[in-house]
Amino acid sequence: MSDRPALEPERYELNEPQPYRFELERRGFLQALAAMGGGLLVVATLPDPLAQESGQGRGGGAVPGDLASWLHIDGTGHVTVYTGKVEIGQNIRTSLTQTVADELRTPLASISLVMADTALTPFDQGTFGSRTTPTMAPQLAKVAAAARQILIDQAAARWQTDRSTLDAKNGRIAARDGRSFSYGEIANGQALTGLIDAGPAQMARDQWVERGKPVHKVDGRAFVTGAHAYTPDIVRPNMLFGRVIRPVAVAATPRTVDDTKAKAIAGVTVVRDGNFIGVVAPHERAAKAAAAAMIVEWDRVAGQPSSDTIYDHLKKTMRTGEGGNGRVTGDVARARAGAAHVVEASYHIPYIAHVPLEPRSAVAEWADGKVTVWCGTQRPFGVRSEVAQAFHLSEDQVRVIVPDMGSAYGGKHTGEHAIEAARLAKAAGRAVKIVYTRAEEFMWGYLRPVGVIDVRASVDAQGRLSSWEFHNYNSGTAGLQTPYVVPNQHVQFYATDSPFRQGSYRGLAATANNYVREMHMDALARAAGVDAVAFRLAHIDDDRLRAVLTKAAEKSGWPKPSAPGRALGIACGVEKGSYIATAAELSKIPDGFRVERLTVVYECGAIVNPDGLRNQTEGAIAQGLGGALFEAIEFADGQLSNGTMAEYRVPRFKDVPPIEIVLLDRRDLPSAGAGETPIICVAPAIGSAARTFGTVAPKLPVTLGS
Amino acid sequence: MARFVLRVNGRTHEVEGEANDSLLSVLRYELNLTGSKFGCGEGHCGACTVLIDDQATRSCVARIGAVAGKAITTIEAIGTADKLHPVQQAFLDAEAFQCGYCTPGMVIATIGLLRTTPNPSEADIARLMDRNVCRCGAYPRIVQAIKSAAAQMSTPGRGSDHE
Numbered sequence: 001m002s003d004r005p006a007l008e009p010e011r012y013e014l015n016e017p018q019p020y021r022f023e024l025e026r027r028g029f030l031q032a033l034a035a036m037g038g039g040l041l042v043v044a045t046l047p048d049p050l051a052q053e054s055g056q057g058r059g060g061g062a063v064p065g066d067l068a069s070w071l072h073i074d075g076t077g078h079v080t081v082y083t084g085k086v087e088i089g090q091n092i093r094t095s096l097t098q099t100v101a102d103e104l105r106t107p108l109a110s111i112s113l114v115m116a117d118t119a120l121t122p123f124d125q126g127t128f129g130s131r132t133t134p135t136m137a138p139q140l141a142k143v144a145a146a147a148r149q150i151l152i153d154q155a156a157a158r159w160q161t162d163r164s165t166l167d168a169k170n171g172r173i174a175a176r177d178g179r180s181f182s183y184g185e186i187a188n189g190q191a192l193t194g195l196i197d198a199g200p201a202q203m204a205r206d207q208w209v210e211r212g213k214p215v216h217k218v219d220g221r222a223f224v225t226g227a228h229a230y231t232p233d234i235v236r237p238n239m240l241f242g243r244v245i246r247p248v249a250v251a252a253t254p255r256t257v258d259d260t261k262a263k264a265i266a267g268v269t270v271v272r273d274g275n276f277i278g279v280v281a282p283h284e285r286a287a288k289a290a291a292a293a294m295i296v297e298w299d300r301v302a303g304q305p306s307s308d309t310i311y312d313h314l315k316k317t318m319r320t321g322e323g324g325n326g327r328v329t330g331d332v333a334r335a336r337a338g339a340a341h342v343v344e345a346s347y348h349i350p351y352i353a354h355v356p357l358e359p360r361s362a363v364a365e366w367a368d369g370k371v372t373v374w375c376g377t378q379r380p381f382g383v384r385s386e387v388a389q390a391f392h393l394s395e396d397q398v399r400v401i402v403p404d405m406g407s408a409y410g411g412k413h414t415g416e417h418a419i420e421a422a423r424l425a426k427a428a429g430r431a432v433k434i435v436y437t438r439a440e441e442f443m444w445g446y447l448r449p450v451g452v453i454d455v456r457a458s459v460d461a462q463g464r465l466s467s468w469e470f471h472n473y474n475s476g477t478a479g480l481q482t483p484y485v486v487p488n489q490h491v492q493f494y495a496t497d498s499p500f501r502q503g504s505y506r507g508l509a510a511t512a513n514n515y516v517r518e519m520h521m522d523a524l525a526r527a528a529g530v531d532a533v534a535f536r537l538a539h540i541d542d543d544r545l546r547a548v549l550t551k552a553a554e555k556s557g558w559p560k561p562s563a564p565g566r567a568l569g570i571a572c573g574v575e576k577g578s579y580i581a582t583a584a585e586l587s588k589i590p591d592g593f594r595v596e597r598l599t600v601v602y603e604c605g606a607i608v609n610p611d612g613l614r615n616q617t618e619g620a621i622a623q624g625l626g627g628a629l630f631e632a633i634e635f636a637d638g639q640l641s642n643g644t645m646a647e648y649r650v651p652r653f654k655d656v657p658p659i660e661i662v663l664l665d666r667r668d669l670p671s672a673g674a675g676e677t678p679i680i681c682v683a684p685a686i687g688s689a690a691r692t693f694g695t696v697a698p699k700l701p702v703t704l705g706s
Numbered sequence: 707m708a709r710f711v712l713r714v715n716g717r718t719h720e721v722e723g724e725a726n727d728s729l730l731s732v733l734r735y736e737l738n739l740t741g742s743k744f745g746c747g748e749g750h751c752g753a754c755t756v757l758i759d760d761q762a763t764r765s766c767v768a769r770i771g772a773v774a775g776k777a778i779t780t781i782e783a784i785g786t787a788d789k790l791h792p793v794q795q796a797f798l799d800a801e802a803f804q805c806g807y808c809t810p811g812m813v814i815a816t817i818g819l820l821r822t823t824p825n826p827s828e829a830d831i832a833r834l835m836d837r838n839v840c841r842c843g844a845y846p847r848i849v850q851a852i853k854s855a856a857a858q859m860s861t862p863g864r865g866s867d868h869e
Binding site for chain 2: 088089090091216217220221222223224225226227228229230232233235241283284285288355356357358359404405406407409435437438611612615616618619620621622623644645646650651652653654656658659
């Protein structure tokens with residue numbers, strides 16, 4: 001896997017060019033250390049290959065800063081690690097703590113992480129693409145290892161002994177004669193700094209102590225007691241509440257605005273700025289009443305596609321030459337002409353919504369021309385740039401703080417809520433909180449891209465895949481390329497118009513691309529009269545993919561379902577350097593089918609936290625069930641038709657069957673990103689099983705019928 | 707505007723408002739009890755679940771006019787970090803959450819469920835917890851936590867201080 005992953009075009013929300021300035025300076029560290037009361041501060045510069053982590057597609061702006069992370073040890077031995085990454089439930093606060101504990105040889109309880117505060121933490125592109133474990137964890141490991149070396153050097157100097165005779169263990173540096181210093185005793189009253197780049201060698205993976213253990217969340221109690229303050233829970237002195245008046249449809253603009261009734265409510269301020277309309281009130285209930293009292297007539301844009309006409313719209317508006325990521329090898333037409341079987345299909349992939357239970361929310365507070373914004377986002381530094389631009393500020397006049405979030409799933413990369421709260425707070429002269437309603441979150445967040453995927457492939461008389469054509473309109477390029485060996489290929493992505501805002505989703509387009517690819521592999525195997533697992537294995541040259549597929553077949557009992565009348569389907573794939581295979585067993589019910597059990601085999605390199613990984617895998621499977629079975633955004637005339645929790649069905653307890661998860665731990669391989677990939681094979685495992693019961697429509701959700 | 711007397715976590719609060727104002731809004735924004743979460747405002751996700759006269763109720767669609775005078779219990783009165791309720795302990799032990807946003811509502815809904823169904827089957831749990839969403843999909847763990855809490859609470863002498 002490359003250290004510089006291509007930025008997939010379906011990250012549409014990131015594609016607007018935003019030249020930004022990075023003003024963090026190293027002298028800030030010395031000030032910071034002084035403010036921390038001295039101790040030991042170790043700073044890591046970013047290794048060059050990582051300096052633009054996922055940074056393509058940003059309009060060729062400046063290279064982000066070269067400072068990757070830092071770590072402080074105070075006079076009590078407490079370790080504070082600073083990282084720009086965001087905790088969204090994916091459990092990195094815990095897994096990164098395990099990493100630091102291992103390398104620093106200090107207990108988990110002595111470590112805390114400061115995350116995602118642009119005033120305190122190093123620049124970070126954002127928490128997406130499953131990049132934290134493969135890129136941030138090794139960096140923190142290096143910083144922690146460097147800190148350990150500095151502590152050993154300090155102890156060696158105090159004892160005037162050879163450093164090689166000293167050992168770091170359990171938060172202490174010990175000499176062979178039994179003397180020891182705690183880390184706090186060494187750091188206390190000091191002003192030690194270390195700046196590292198390449199860094200000392202990390203522990204070999206087979207030496208891991210804390211990593212590899214099923215450590216529970218370091219702050220789990222704060223969640224079960226409700227004590228953790230998410231952004232909607234933040235309270236500031238004299239805080240007011242805001243609401244944004246939303247257009248009736250996408251692209252609608254206000255024609256007339258009557259704010260008489262809203263202004264008549266005690267304490268209400270109406271804020272208008274261009275097309276932006278908002279209200280601020282002393283209480284949340286008053287803000288709601290004021291928003292309801294605003295009378296706005298809107299000019300709408302006519303002739304917008306609906307969820308029925310969207311697929312034609314995508315093809316009509318395709319833009320050639322955009323997106324790239326195409327592959328043309330061999331001669332597809334010739335291979336097809338000589339084929340024994342040719343199978344083609346055109347699949348429809350709907351928009352779906354992330355539906356994080358914590359909706360977009362922000363609290364903004366201005367002081368002395370600077371603004372601080374608490375908000376849920378996966379890109380605190382990106383949001384800092386957005387806010388700075390919106391208010392013509394320099395970036396050091398904007399501070400973005402992201403409390404651990406009520407999740408996101410790729411849906412919170414942008415900063416509209418931060419800008420809205422800041423605009424209202426600026427007008428009100430006091431701190432303002434906004435919390436999106438669920439309908440606002442559906443309509444004014446962004447959606448997983450809608451798409452059409454046309455696929456045509458052939459099998460020769462020997463049962464070999466001879467050609468593979470795959471044309472993706474708007475879904476995106478993640479997982480676009482087939483992992484199967486096919487000599488003649490034409491694979492292409494096409495950008496199109498999207499009537500609604502669209503952007504990243506867990507696994508990006510890998511879910512759509514794997515669904516279509518694996519459904520088609522199943523169809524080809526059926527056409528050729530070959531077992532679907534054997535057919536795949538005959539075209540796989542990657543041992544890791546072969547291993548997960550073979551294991552899933554074995555664990556699921558392939559090809560025999562566990563009970564008569566049931567159907568078994570299977571799919572596999574590779575994404576973000578991780579390998580997944582999923583088998584689904586279905587039963588027939590009068591109006592369709594029911595998923596009875598799922599078997600999942602997952603391999604993502606060396607496992608840092610097996611219980612955390614299992615939790616993420618279960619969650620990705622559950623989320624995948626939604627898109628596979630019932631999630632789809634419906635719309636017409638620029639409005640969503642099912643943009644509420646009552647109308648948009650998400651997976652609930654009853655929807656999740658027994659899931660058997662087998663994790664293959666590869667300590668011989670580096671850890672790959674883990675939280676997204678398991679979602680990609682749920683739908684094709686179910687869809688290919690459903691074919692046992694009849695024709696399956698070429699679309700998502702999986703539907704019996706043509 | 708009228709005045710309503712709310713009994714929350716054993717304390718009495720006088721609140722000014724309209725009879726159909728949302729209880730969740732009052733809890734979160736006026737009484738500063740933010741443990742009950744706003745998820746959908748429609749009564750369909752359960753993140754705002756509280757106990758009203760011991761019954762799990764979605765507070766976002768509960769109206770202050772209708773709950774005045776009743777005993778309202780929020781997650782803040784269920785247990786503390788030092789002294790967890792057995793249901794909270796079971797959620798912690800099973801790590802039955804990821805982002806944790808649904809967790810207070812899930813804990814309260816579980817307490818409500820176990821009051822009426824002390825020994826629930828998995829089918830009971832799926833049916834009775836249908837109005838609580840975990841978008842992170844930690845459902846198998848939550849089921850495990852509920853079953854383990856049920857076992858724990860039905861053991862004599864365990865968790866009795868919370869009954």
